Amino acid sequence: MAAQTDRGVPLSTLSPKFLHTNSTSHTWPFSAIAELIDNAYDPDVSAKQFWIDKTVVKGEVCLSFMDNGNGLDHETMHKMLSFGYSDKIAVNGLEPIGIYGNGFKSGSMRLGKDAIVFSKSKSISCIGMLSQTYLEKIGAKQIIIPIISFENKKSNRNIL
Numbered sequence: 001m002a003a004q005t006d007r008g009v010p011l012s013t014l015s016p017k018f019l020h021t022n023s024t025s026h027t028w029p030f031s032a033i034a035e036l037i038d039n040a041y042d043p044d045v046s047a048k049q050f051w052i053d054k055t056v057v058k059g060e061v062c063l064s065f066m067d068n069g070n071g072l073d074h075e076t077m078h079k080m081l082s083f084g085y086s087d088k089i090a091v092n093g094l095e096p097i098g099i100y101g102n103g104f105k106s107g108s109m110r111l112g113k114d115a116i117v118f119s120k121s122k123s124i125s126c127i128g129m130l131s132q133t134y135l136e137k138i139g140a141k142q143i144i145i146p147i148i149s150f151e152n153k154k155s156n157r158n159i160l
């Protein structure tokens, strides 16, 4: 196990197997879908529309969930793909549904083994991946989450 310590005190870590474990709280898939809808509706995102679709990518069935909300930046994507970080607050009297910082992980991993998140807002585009297949293939001992983000400038698109 990779030794990760904070001033000599061991950090608690998460095995990749936990991604499946955590998803079993959804006994049926519709509560998993509800987690994704709740996230789009919450005041930090405030989406007006939400689309659910099914496509096939390279022979694999793929569900897509799209909202037209505020999107996110690199730091928020990191929190989205981590566990237990939620800092939602009420906006204009709309109380957030999300409080635990877990719904996206439990929901998405109940619906599939792999999730890719694409976000585009005015200034920044961001892509993040939470993939059990990838973690198994590389023999990961911990959950790693590749994230890339771009600044949306007309002249040059800087990878951050």
Ligand SMILES: Nc1ncnc2c1ncn2[C@@H]1O[C@H](COP(=O)(O)OP(=O)(O)OP(=O)(O)O)[C@@H](O)[C@H]1O
Residues within 6 Å of the ligand: 035, 039, 040, 044, 045, 067, 069, 070, 071, 072, 076, 079, 080, 081, 085, 086, 087, 088, 097, 098, 099, 100, 101, 102, 103, 104, 105
């Ligand atoms: N559709 C989305 N657009 C932008 N940001 C999102 C979206 N979905 C999730 N996020 C971000 O990812 C974070 C984690 O989502 P997650 O559902 O795991 O936790 P939560 O909604 O904060 O709490 P809960 O576990 O109670 O649902 C959210 O707090 C939010 O910042």
Ligand SMILES: [Mg+2]
Residues within 6 Å of the ligand: 035, 038, 039, 097, 098, 099, 102, 103, 104
């Ligand atoms: Mg949520």
